[in-house]
Amino acid sequence: MDSIVVSNLRQRPLRSAISILGVALGVALVMIFTGLAHGMSEDLQKRSSNVSAEIIFTRPGSMGITSSSANLSTKYVELLQKVEGVESATPVIRYFYSSGPWGVDQVDGVEWDSFSKMNNIQLIQGRAPAAPDEIVIDETKAARNHPVGSTLKVFGPGLYRVAGIYAPESGARAKMSLKALQDLLEAPDKCTFIYVKVKNPSDQVAVARRIDQAYPGNKVQPTRDLFASVETSIPGLSVFLRVLVGLAAIVSALVVMLAMHTTITERTREIGILKAMGASRIYIISEIEREALLISFLGLVAGFILAVLAGFGIHKATGLIFHFGAWWALTAALIGLLGGAVGAFYPAARAANLDPVTALSYE
Amino acid sequence: MATILKADNLEKVYRVGKVDVPALRGVSLAVQEGEFVGIMGPSGCGKSTMLHLLGGLLTPTKGRIVIDGEDLTAASDAKRTDIRRRKIGFVFQRFNLFPTLTAEGNLRLAERIHGNGADDPDRRREVLRMLRLQDKMHHKPLELSGGEQQRVALARAVVNRPAIVLADEPTGNLDSENSEIVLKMFRELNDRFNQTIIMITHNPEAAAACQRIIQMRDGHIV
Numbered sequence: 001m002d003s004i005v006v007s008n009l010r011q012r013p014l015r016s017a018i019s020i021l022g023v024a025l026g027v028a029l030v031m032i033f034t035g036l037a038h039g040m041s042e043d044l045q046k047r048s049s050n051v052s053a054e055i056i057f058t059r060p061g062s063m064g065i066t067s068s069s070a071n072l073s074t075k076y077v078e079l080l081q082k083v084e085g086v087e088s089a090t091p092v093i094r095y096f097y098s099s100g101p102w103g104v105d106q107v108d109g110v111e112w113d114s115f116s117k118m119n120n121i122q123l124i125q126g127r128a129p130a131a132p133d134e135i136v137i138d139e140t141k142a143a144r145n146h147p148v149g150s151t152l153k154v155f156g157p158g159l160y161r162v163a164g165i166y167a168p169e170s171g172a173r174a175k176m177s178l179k180a181l182q183d184l185l186e187a188p189d190k191c192t193f194i195y196v197k198v199k200n201p202s203d204q205v206a207v208a209r210r211i212d213q214a215y216p217g218n219k220v221q222p223t224r225d226l227f228a229s230v231e232t233s234i235p236g237l238s239v240f241l242r243v244l245v246g247l248a249a250i251v252s253a254l255v256v257m258l259a260m261h262t263t264i265t266e267r268t269r270e271i272g273i274l275k276a277m278g279a280s281r282i283y284i285i286s287e288i289e290r291e292a293l294l295i296s297f298l299g300l301v302a303g304f305i306l307a308v309l310a311g312f313g314i315h316k317a318t319g320l321i322f323h324f325g326a327w328w329a330l331t332a333a334l335i336g337l338l339g340g341a342v343g344a345f346y347p348a349a350r351a352a353n354l355d356p357v358t359a360l361s362y363e
Numbered sequence: 364m365a366t367i368l369k370a371d372n373l374e375k376v377y378r379v380g381k382v383d384v385p386a387l388r389g390v391s392l393a394v395q396e397g398e399f400v401g402i403m404g405p406s407g408c409g410k411s412t413m414l415h416l417l418g419g420l421l422t423p424t425k426g427r428i429v430i431d432g433e434d435l436t437a438a439s440d441a442k443r444t445d446i447r448r449r450k451i452g453f454v455f456q457r458f459n460l461f462p463t464l465t466a467e468g469n470l471r472l473a474e475r476i477h478g479n480g481a482d483d484p485d486r487r488r489e490v491l492r493m494l495r496l497q498d499k500m501h502h503k504p505l506e507l508s509g510g511e512q513q514r515v516a517l518a519r520a521v522v523n524r525p526a527i528v529l530a531d532e533p534t535g536n537l538d539s540e541n542s543e544i545v546l547k548m549f550r551e552l553n554d555r556f557n558q559t560i561i562m563i564t565h566n567p568e569a570a571a572a573c574q575r576i577i578q579m580r581d582g583h584i585v
Contacts, residue, residue: 003468283476
C-alpha cells in the first residue's frame with residue numbers, strides 16, 4: 001500500500017473509526033429527522049387524501065396538529081344537511097392522547113354508517129364498532145399483530161377489542177363509535193368537526209360560502225387546504241430541519257478538524273520530511289484534505305447505513321414511518337463532505353506553513 | 364567540470380529571545396558537478412545550518428547561493444520549494460522514512476512529489492538494484508534494519524535524479540558494518556551516476572570516502 005492517505009488511516013484505526021463515527025452521526029441525524037418528517041407528512045397526506053368530503057366544518061381553534069377539543073354541537077349536522085348543495089354531513093371527534101414515551105397518537109369517534117358511506121370506506125374484516133370498548137382499525141395498524149378479536153390499548157386504563165379492519169386508511173388509524181368517545185370525554189352531543197360532502201364538487205366554494213353565511217363564527221375549510229404538507233402546516237418545522245442540518249455540518253466539521261489537528265501534530269516531523277522532499281504548500285494541503293475527505297466519505301456511508309438501520313428499528317418499535325428523500329440524502333452527503341473539507345482546511349493550512357527545519361526536529 | 368553549487372559569503376544569524384546568535388559568519392563554497400564533498404567540524408560549528416541553507420530549508424541572513432544556475436537566495440518560498448523538489452535530495456541521520464509506507468511507497472511518494480510523470484520504474488529498479496534493496500520493496504521501515512532503512516532513504520533521495528544530494532550525518536545512527544555498507548553506496552552513486560554529494564559527518568572513516576573535506580569551526584570554513 002503506497003497511498004499515504006490510506007496508510008495513515010490504517011495506521012491509527014481507533015482514531016480513524018472515531019472520526020468516521022463522528023461524521024456518520026451528523027449524517028445519520030440529518031437523515032433520521034428529515035426522513036421522519038417526510039415519512040409522517042406523506043403518511044398523513046395519504047390518509048387525508050382518502051377523505052371524500054370536500055368541506056370541514058368546525059369551531060375556530062378546535063383542531064391543531066397534536067391537539068383537539070370536542071366543542072362543536074352535533075346539532076349542526078342536521079342544519080348543514082339543509083344547506084343548498086350539501087349532499088351529506090357526518091360528525092367526528094378526533095382525540096389526541098399520549099402514546100407512551102414516543103409521543104402522541106389519535107383516535108376518531110365516528111357514526112360508522114354515515115362516515116363510511118360518505119368516504120367510501122369498507123370493512124374488509126369483522127364489523128363496525130358497536131359496544132363502547134370496540135374499535136375498528138386500518139390495515140397498517142392490523143399488520144402490527146392486531147387481528148380481529150384481539151385487544152389493544154388505545155387510551156385510558158381499559159383494553160379495546162378490535163371489531164373490524166377497514167380500508168382504505170383514512171384519518172386516525174383507530175376508530176370507535178361517536179357515542180362511545182362522547183361518553184368517555186364527557187362531551188354528549190359534541191364533536192370536533194363535521195365532514196360535509198357536496199352534491200357537485202365543482203360547487204364546493206359556493207357551498208362553503210353559503211355555510212359560512214348561514215352559520216357565522218364557525219370555521220369552514222376545504223379539506224384539500226387542511227391536509228397540506230405537515231412541513232408547511234407545522235410552524236417552524238422547516239426552520240428546525242435547517243437548523244439541524246446546520247448543526248450536523250458544524251459537528252462534522254469539528255470532528256474532522258479535531259481529528260486532522262491531532263493527526264498533524266503527531267505527524268509534524270513527516271510534514272517536515274515532505275517539505276524537505278520539495279512538497280509544495282498546495283501538495284501538503286491536498287494530501288490532508290484527501291485524508292479528511294476519505295474520512296468524511298466513509299462517515300457518509302456509515303451514516304446512511306446507520307440512518308436506514310435506525311429508521312427500520314424505530315419503525316418496528318413504534319410504527320413511525322420514515323421516508324428518506326433523495327434531496328435530503330444529497331444534502332447530508334454534501335454536509336458530510338463539505339464539513340470534512342472545511343474542518344480539515346485550518347489544520348492543513350497550518351501544516352503547509354510549518355517551518356521545515358522546526359518540523360524536522362520535532363520529537 | 365561545471366560548478367553545480369556556489370555559495371558566496373553566507374551569513375546566518377538566529378534570533379534567540381532578544382539575543383542574536385551567529386551560526387555562519389561569511390562562508391563561501393563552490394562544488395563541482397560529480398564531486399563528493401564532506402563537511403566536518405565540531406558540534407555547533409554551523410554544519411547543519413549550512414546544509415539547510417544549501418537545501419533551501421533556511422534562508423541566509425546575508426549572502427547568495429546558486430544551484431545549477433538558479434539563485435536560491437533570490438527565490439520566493441514557493442520557488443525555493445520548487446528548486447528543492449527538482450534539484451536536491453536529502454538524506455538524514457534519522458532516515459526520516461514514512462513509517463506507514465513500504466520502501467517502495469516511500470520511493471513512489473518522492474516520485475509523486477517530483478511530478479512531471481516522474482514514475483520511472485526503470486530508474487527505480489536501477490537504483491534499488493544498486494542499493495541491493497530489490498527484495499525489501501514491500502517492507503515497511505520498522506521491518507528493516509537501520510542500514511536498510513538508510514539505503515531506502517538514499518534511494519528515495521536519488522530516485523528523481525537530483526543535481527545534488529545533501530546528507531546530514533547519514534551514518535550517525537548506524538553501526539560500523541552498516542555505516543560501511545551505506546558509505547559504499549554513496550561512493551557507488553557518485554562513481555556510477557556522477558552524483559554530486561555533500562555530506563556532513565563526524566566520522567573520519569566516512570570522511571575518507573569523500574573526494575574533498577571542508578572543515579568548519581565557529582561558523583567559518585577553516
